[in-house]
Amino acid sequence: MASDRMMEYYYSMGQDCLRMDDPENAVTYFKKAANMGAYEAALEIYSLGQQWEAGDGVEKSEEKAENCYKIGVEYEIPEASLSLGKLYLRGINGARPNPRKARRALENASDEGSAEAASLLGKMYDEGIMGKVNPDRAFNYYLLAAERGDSSAMLMTGMFYAQGESARKDLTAAEMWIRKGREAGDPDGDTTLRVFLAVACSEYITGEAGRVDPGKAWSMAEEAEALGDKEVFLRLGIAYSHATNLKDHDVKSFEAFKRAVGNGSLVAAAHLGLCYEAGIGVDENIEEAVRLYKKASDGGIPFAMTHYACALAAGEGGEKDEKAAMNLLIRAAMKGDPGAIQILKEDYDYELA
Template sequence: MKCQTCKTLIEADWLFCPACGEQTFVEAKTSPLAGESPETIEKLRKAITADIAVCRHGAATDESIDAFIKSTDAARFENWRRAAESGWPEAQWLLSRCLGTGTIVSRDPDEAERWCRMATYQGEPLALCDMAARYAAGFGVECDMDMAMRLYRRAADAGLARAQYRLAECCLLGNGTECKMKEAVKWLRAARDGGLPEAEALLAECCIAEGLEILPGQEGVDLLHRTAEAGNAKAAQRLAQCYAHGNGVVCSRLDALIWYRRAIEGYSERPDAQRESITCYMAMAQLGDAEAQYFLAECYANGDGVSQNQEEAVRWYEQAAENGLDKARAHLAEAYVNLADCLVKKDDMDGVSEAFNLLHKAAAMGHGKACLRIAEHYFSGSYVSRDREKALKWLRQGADAGEPFAQFRLGLLYAAGDGLVKDSTEALGWFQRAADAGFAPAQFKLGQYYAMGNETAKDPVRAAQYLAMAAEQGYVRAQSLLGKCYFLGNGVAMNTDAAKGWLLKAAKAGDTIAMDWLKKYFGIEKR
C-alpha cells in the first residue's frame, strides 16, 4: 500500500510512514452487534465509555488500571469481547488488557499485542500509550524511540495525562530527541492539569533545576512555594536563591535567609547532602548572616565537608565577629594562630611576616598559645633575632593567659634556674596550674615530685594520682612509672595485673624501662 500523504510504498501494518512521518490508519472493520437492538447497543456503548473513562482518568496508573481490569466479571468481559470484534477501539484496548493480565481468559501476550495494535490503528489514546511503551522498552518489538515518541505525542495530543507525562520524560532525558525543556514543561503542565499528581512533582524538579523562567508569571513562584512547604529542600534552596537575587520575586534578604534555613533543615535529614547544606550556608554567609559565617569558619578550620583552609576560616570568623557574634570572637584568635602555623611551615618570608602579624593580633586578644608561639621564636631565634628577655616576657604572658604548655615551660625554667632565679615554689605553682588544666607532662612532673619528695613533702598517694592522670592520657613515662607503683604498692594497693597492664602499654610505645621490668619480673620479652 501507499502512504496517503507522500505516496511512499509502505507495509500494510506500519503505523507511520518513515518518509513523511504521517500516521497511517488501517480501516476499522466495524460491524453492528448482530441481533442487538439500538437501545441495547447504546446501553453497551455507555457502559464501555464509562469503563474506558476510569482508565483514562488523569490519576490512573498502570497498577490501578490493572486492578480495575482484574475486578471485571464474565458478563462485562463478554461485552468487551463482542464490541472489540465489532471494531470498537475502546473495547479492543480493554480486551488487550484482559489478555495481558490473564483476566477471565488465559494470559496471551501475543493476542494482547494484536488487539492493542488494532486499537492503536484507530487512535485509541490508551492503546497508543501502551504501544509507545512497548517500542520504548523493546518489549515484543524492536526498540524504536522515534516510534515511541510519535505514539506518545499522538496520545498526548488526545489529552491522555499518562502519555503527556511520559512524553515529557522523553523530552527531558533526550529519548528520541534532544533534551527539550520547553516542550517537556508544556506537557507536564498539561498532565498536571489533567490530574496526574507526579506531573507537578517533576515540573517542580524542572523549576528547581532551571529556575522560575520556565513557567509564566506567578506560576513558578507558587509551585516552588508549594513544593518547599511540603519539605523539599532543593525547592527551598532554589526559592531562597530567587529571593536573594530578585529572580521572579521582590528581592528580600530576610526571605532568602528563611528559605535557606528551611533547605538546611531538609538536608540535615539526609547524610548524603552535606555539600548542599554547605552551599546554603555559603549563600547565607554572603548575605551577611553571622551564624552561617561562623559555621563556615568552623568547617574550614576543621576540614569538615570542605578542604581545610585556615585562611578561609580566619576570613569567615572575622566577618562573623564583625557582625557581633561573640563566639566567633572567641575562636578568632585560635584561627589566627592556626593560620600563622601554616604560613610559617611554608618557610616564605612574606608568609612569616604575616604570621607574626597574626600572632600579635591573637596575643593582643589574650590568646595564650599566640604568646607561646612568639616566645618560642625568640627562644630559638627562628625568623627573629634571639632575645631571651623578650622570650621570657611572652612566655609569662602566655602562662598568665592560661596556656598550659607555657605554664609548664615556665615551671621548668624556675625549677632549673634557667634565665630565672631558681625557685622551687614558683616552679611547683606553675606545674600545678598546668596539671589542673589537664596537661599530661605537668601531671607527670608533679607525680615525680611527690614520689621523690625532693622539692615537696613525699606523698606516694598524690604521686600515684597524678601519674594515673597522665597515664590515662597516654603519657608513656607516666604509664611506666605507674606500673612500678602498682608492682611495689607505692601509693596504691599492690596489684600485679594492673602493674603488668600499664607496663605493657608503655613497652608497646617503646619505653625501655618498662621492657626491662616486664622481662625481669614477668618473663615477658617486649621489643
C-alpha cells in the same frame, strides 16, 4: 473596560470579606482579581498566608498558609518562594520537613535574589538535610548569600575559608568575612570571631596560614582573649614551643604560657613549670617550677602530677616524700600520663592492673 470593572469588583469583594472576617472567601475573590491583573490582590493573598502561618488575627493554619504562598509564587510575589521554602523546611504543622520541596522553593527564591534563601540552601547542603552533605554546594550558596548581605552566611563563608576544604584556605578572606558578619550584627559574630582568632593565631606561627607572622599571631591572641578565650595563650605557647625555626621562640613560648597562667589555665601552669625547670625562655628556677607543678597537680593535670611527684621523690622545693610521690604517680598513670606509667615501671617496678 468591563474587565477592569470586574477586576475592581472582585478586589473590592475581597476587601469586604476581610472586613467581615471571612479570609477564605477573600482569597477566592482576590485570586479572581489577580487573574485579571491586580497585582495588589496577589499581595493580599500572600499577606493572608503570613497571617495564617503566624495565627495573626486568624486561626493558625499552615496548610492555608501553604496555599496562599503557592498562589504568591504563581503571581511572582518575591517573598512567596522563600516563605514556602521555610515552611517546607520546618515541616507543616509539626509534620516531617520536606527537604525536596524546600529546596525547589528556596532555589526559586535564590534565583530571584534572596540572600536568606541562598543562606538556607547553604545550610541544607552543609548539614546534609537532603540526605548527603555537599560542602562544595554549601560553600557556593553561603558565598552567594554573603555577597548579598546575609550576616550568618558571612560567618559561614569565613569559616569555610579558614578550614580550607571546599574553598582554598585563605585566612585573610576568612577574617574579612567573619568581621563583616559580626559588624552586620549577627548574634554569633563574637563567638565565631573568637573561635577563628583562637585557631588562626597559632597558624600564623606554624605557617599553616600560608605565612609566618608572629606579630599578627600575638595581636589575634590578645583579641581572642578579650573576647573571652582564656586558653588562647596556652595554645599559642605550645605553637611557639614547636616553632624551633623562629628566633626567640622559647622566650615567646614562655611569655605566652605566663599570660595563660594569669588567665587561670592550669595546663599552662604545668608548661610554665617545665620552662622554669629546663630554663626554656627564662633562667632556671627549680623552686618556681615546683610551685607551678604543685598548683597544676592540685588541679588534676596529669603531666604536672608526674613532675611534682618527681620533685617530692627527690626532695626538690620541699621535704622528700616517697609515699606521696608514688601516690601521685599512680593517680597520673590512671589518667593516662605516659611519663608516670614509665617511672612507675622502671623506678618502682609497679604496673597498673
